[in-house]
Amino acid sequence: MSKTTTTTRDITSSLGNFELVSAEEKEQMKTGADWMPPHWVVHPVPESYDIAVLPWVRPEAGAMSLVGINVVDVESSKILPSMTVKIKAGKIVSISKSVFAHMQEDGWESINAAGLYLSPGLIDVHTHITAAPGGPPGKLVPTSEAETALKTTYVLKGMLFRGFTTVRDVGGATRHYKEATEQWLVPGPRIFQGGPIISQTGGHGDDSDRDVFPPKGLKAGRESYVADGVDECLKAARKIMMSGADHIKICSSGGVASLTDPLDSEQFTVPEIKAICDVVRMMVTAHCFTSQGARNAIEGGIGGIEHGHLIDDDETLKLMAEKGVHLTPTLIVQELLARPPYNAIIPPSSREKLKLVIDGGYKVIKRAHELGVNIAYGTDCFLSMQPCQLSEFDLRATVLPSDVILKQATVNGAKVLGMQGKLGVIKEGAFADLLLLTANPLEDVTIFNKPLKYVKAIIKDGRVVKSSVDGLKVEVPLI
Ligand SMILES: [Zn+2]
Structure with missing residues (x-):
């Protein structure tokens, strides 16, 4: 040759x-x-x-x-x-x-x-590119801006080396990272980013000290943005749009890594979610594990559900298929967090939550596929879990055929990004x-x-x- x-x-x-x-x-x-x-x-x-x-x-x-x-x-x-x-x-x-x-x-x-x-090329629609290896547990933007940016160059090269030519960041990245790979200043995947996550006080994205009163009010961090009530939600969403976000991510149910919110807690009221969706008129996706959290989010006008591992009823999944709400399960991150060495990343009190979401993940990915939900490939691998980004393929292959999973990692991901016909084909x-x-x-x-x-x-x-x-x-x- x-x-x-x-x-x-x-x-x-x-x-x-x-x-x-x-x-x-x-x-x-x-x-x-x-x-x-x-x-x-x-x-x-x-x-x-x-x-x-x-x-x-x-x-x-x-x-x-x-x-x-x-x-x-x-x-x-x-x-x-x-x-x-x-x-x-x-x-x-x-x-x-x-x-x-x-x-x-x-x-x-x-x-x-x-x-x-x-x-x-492969598309991973649930990443945290700024959560570089070596950072403190549970943090998506762990260090100074300069250190975060420099270490992220390593993360981006690694993702491209693994075959991910496009990634969506759902918490941590900014337009500067997107521009850096667009211009080849830093080799890396195409990036779609949503800036900080919007969370309610006490929600999955609120990392403030639970024992400090009173709360300091609207807090705009690089990692998350705490907002309560329609007015604060509108302001947070508008500010994130101003920063050049491609999408917005909110938290509508509890999470695994966060200490104070039970998995089945519903986060944000429907009017708050609706306010965010109405004002931005772009993709709003929700960190959400449960059926009720998903239903609230869908009622508010959400376009995607991240994780969704505890959605256990056909009605919710059928509603997602009907309304074109995307689902991005993240099996690998839960599997990794459940055993050494990565179980050290999460507090012992969160480990019970993991058992539930691991089992649920395999069930929901299978059933949602049967009911026609658009399922995308997502991993949520952060810190030193990032080299396991390709193992999501192996886990999904235990419940779905190869051609279906390849669609999830290509065309289905392109749908989530609004890039049909341009990416993933x-x-x-x-x-x-x-x-x-x-x-x-x-x-x-x-x-x-x-x-x-x-x-x-x-x-x-x-x-x-x-x-x-x-x-x-x-x-x-x-x-
Ligand atoms: Zn995540």
Whole structure:
């Protein structure tokens, strides 16, 4: 296997067509990469040099053809054998039956990918990217802003290395992280973020000291935002919108890790939830374990339920299917927290709660699927649990078939993000977020959890970040 054509990009192209360095120096700068950021500028600097340009922004992603590859059509659960998939400028531009082993076109790299499988990149819609390993238990934004941001760069690379080309953060991240990966300042997945969680006083997101009175009123932290009553809820939601959130997350029932709220406590009144949903007119999703918490949230106009492990009646699930309310169970985090070493993360008094939610998780994911609820892949792995992000595949595979789980981790997640047709599919016009595999994930979805064996290459936004495929060169290394 070899490539027949190559694209050469100007090393200074992100700064315009200025002769900042001589041709000889440009030649010396070529260290095997097609592009490198300009780390120095020769004096005198041309007057027309655009000082507003961000020097780390890369030239447009190149053009390449993956030839002879088996395309995984996740929507129909079928393989389209021996196809040529052309990608350019970060998008999929065409998919057609392969005729040759190579495409001979100027300006296009041609990769002979015969025998490999092409899957859409994975989507995890329940992550906490700022909860980096080594932080204190129970905290999503554990340290100073600077330390959090620096450690999060490690987390983001790890997620992309595991094949997650898109993640939704549901507590902790801000638009700055999203912009950093968009611009490739930090290699990482595409990020959808909702800023801090909104919680009622005493709810799952209230981490104030239970013995300190009086409460200090509306508290806007980086991790959670405590609000009570319609007016405070409106203010919190509007402030989060102002910060550039893609969605809003609230807590409508108790949680496992929080000390003072029983799992079956209902959090926020329906008018409070309704106020938030009405004012933002965007996706509002609720941390919620129970049927009653889910019903309150749905009545208030919520678009998604996170966890939902104790929803034990068909009526609530049918209502979710009917109203298009998404469900994101998170089996792996509960399994991990139930046993050493991770059980040290939660207080002993919370361990009883875990037994309930583990059993419930498997039941609800199966029944909700049978009743037609849109179920997405979510993990909630935080701190040192993050490397287990792929194990959710193994757990779901004990109750659901592989093709169903692959949908959950691709197209269903795209629905949650409002990105149907753009993410989670291999279609013309979709983002070129792709995984090249040595086996068919429709037959066994747990291959994703053996990435060194089965994941040969990872492409995000048309840029290769990992590859052991002949001729497919890594543009942005992750390690
Ligand atoms: Zn969470």
